[in-house]
Amino acid sequence: MxxxxxxxxxxxxxxxxxxxxxxxxxxxxxxxxxxxxxxxxxxxxxxxxxxxxxxxxxxxxxxxxxxxxxxxxxxxxxxxxxxxxxxxxxxxxxxxxxxxxxxxxxxxxxxxxxxxxxxxxxxxxxxxxxxxxxxxxxxxxxxxxxxxxLETYRAQAPGGLSAALLVTGGEVPFIYYDHFLTSELLNWLNVDNVGGALANPEQGLPLGYRMRLEDLLQRDPDVIFLFASNKERAFTRNPIWPYLKAVRQGRVYEVGQHWKEAAGPIARSLVLQEMAYRLYPDQFAMPELPESLRSRRYN
Missing domain, CATH: 3.40.50.1980 (Nitrogenase molybdenum iron protein domain)
Structure with missing residues (x-):
C-alpha cells in the first residue's frame, strides 16, 4: 500500500x-x-x-x-x-x-x-x-x-583592546556603530568598538557615520580593520594617519567583502574566527581561507 x-x-x-x-x-x-x-x-x-x-x-x-x-x-x-x-x-x-x-x-x-x-x-x-x-x-x-x-570565543578572548571598522575611499572614513553585525562580533571578543552606539539602535539605520581623523586619533584604537573599497583610501594620506597607534604598531588590516556582508552563517563564523586571530594571534588560529581571501596587513 x-x-x-x-x-x-x-x-x-x-x-x-x-x-x-x-x-x-x-x-x-x-x-x-x-x-x-x-x-x-x-x-x-x-x-x-x-x-x-x-x-x-x-x-x-x-x-x-x-x-x-x-x-x-x-x-x-x-x-x-x-x-x-x-x-x-x-x-x-x-x-x-x-x-x-x-x-x-x-x-x-x-x-x-x-x-x-x-x-x-x-x-x-x-x-x-x-x-x-x-x-x-x-x-x-x-x-x-x-x-x-560565540560563547567559547568570548571566554577565551583576553580583552583590553579597542578597534575601529572603517570603509570608504574618501578623505573622511565611515565608521560603523556597535549594532552593525561585524561590530557586534568585536563585543563578543571583549573589544571596545570606538564607533560607539547609535542613539536608537533598534532602528537599524544608519549603520555608521563619518569620523574625522582628528576624532579617530582622540579615540586611538589598538586595531583598525579596513573594509573593501574600489578606490584608494584618501584618508590614509592624511598627515594624522601615521600617528594612530594601530598604524604605528602595524595593526591595520584590510579585510574581505564578506566582513561587510556577514549575516550568513558561513560568513559570520569566518569573520568571527579571522577577527579573533587578528586581535589575539597568540590565542586563536587563522580560519581556513584561500590566501587571496585572507585579511592582510595594510601598508
Missing amino acids: TVPLVVSAVTVKDDRGEPVQLPTSAERVVSISTFGTDLLLALGMKPAAITRFGPFAQPDYLGDRLAGVPVIGSRSQVNMELLSEVAPDLVLAIRRYTEKDASRFAEIAPYAALNLVTLNDSIRAVSIAGELLGRAEDAEQINRQFQQQ
Whole structure:
C-alpha cells in the first residue's frame, strides 16, 4: 500500500511583519542577498539564481559552489525579466534594498524581506528562512552552533583592546556603530568598538557615520580593520594617519567583502574566527581561507 505524500502549506512573517505564504516548502529559491546564498549552501541546497556580491559576480568566500548559478543583477537593481525566467518559488531578499519593489517581486514569487543589519537579525533570518525551506530544525541547529561558538570565543578572548571598522575611499572614513553585525562580533571578543552606539539602535539605520581623523586619533584604537573599497583610501594620506597607534604598531588590516556582508552563517563564523586571530594571534588560529581571501596587513 502506497502512503500518500502529505504536503503542508507554510506561512511565516518576514521582517516587515508581512506573512509569506507558500503552498509547500520552497525548493527553487532566488537569493537577493549574500545571506540567502550563504544559508542555502550551509543547508546543502543551491540557489536558483543570485545577485552580485559587491564588485564580484558571486561571493568569493563561498568558492566554486555556485558554478552555473545565474546572476540576475545587483541587490538594488534586480533584472525582473531574468528573475521571472528562473521561475522561483521563493525570493529571499535584503529588505532595505528591495522593499520598494515588493509588489513587483510578489507578482513573480512569494517575497521574504529580511533586515540583515544586526546579529539578532542574522539569527532571526536563519530561523525564518529555515521554516520557509522546510528545514527549521537544521536552521535552529546552525544558530545553536554559532551561539556556542560565540560563547567559547568570548571566554577565551583576553580583552583590553579597542578597534575601529572603517570603509570608504574618501578623505573622511565611515565608521560603523556597535549594532552593525561585524561590530557586534568585536563585543563578543571583549573589544571596545570606538564607533560607539547609535542613539536608537533598534532602528537599524544608519549603520555608521563619518569620523574625522582628528576624532579617530582622540579615540586611538589598538586595531583598525579596513573594509573593501574600489578606490584608494584618501584618508590614509592624511598627515594624522601615521600617528594612530594601530598604524604605528602595524595593526591595520584590510579585510574581505564578506566582513561587510556577514549575516550568513558561513560568513559570520569566518569573520568571527579571522577577527579573533587578528586581535589575539597568540590565542586563536587563522580560519581556513584561500590566501587571496585572507585579511592582510595594510601598508
